[in-house]
Amino acid sequence: xxxxxxxxxxxxxxxxxxxxxxxxxxxxxxxxxxxxxxxxxxxxxxxxxxxxxxxxxxxxxxxx
Numbered sequence: 001x002x003x004x005x006x007x008x009x010x011x012x013x014x015x016x017x018x019x020x021x022x023x024x025x026x027x028x029x030x031x032x033x034x035x036x037x038x039x040x041x042x043x044x045x046x047x048x049x050x051x052x053x054x055x056x057x058x059x060x061x062x063x064x
Contacts, residue, residue: 002050004040014038016051
């Protein structure tokens with residue numbers, strides 16, 4: 001999960017596993033696997049950084 005901010009300044013948490021692709025139009029548009037779109041205030045590079053950080057953190061969690 002990654003924290004992002006909608007254009008109306010409301011923060012939310014997005015499951016990074018459902019991101020299909022990102023666009024800068026100039027706003028950042030996150031398209032999800034179900035083709036739903038979310039516009040966020042973070043630039044594309046920041047969203048990518050957060051997704052990479054999230055994916056790296058998964059490997060650090062101990063297995064049950």
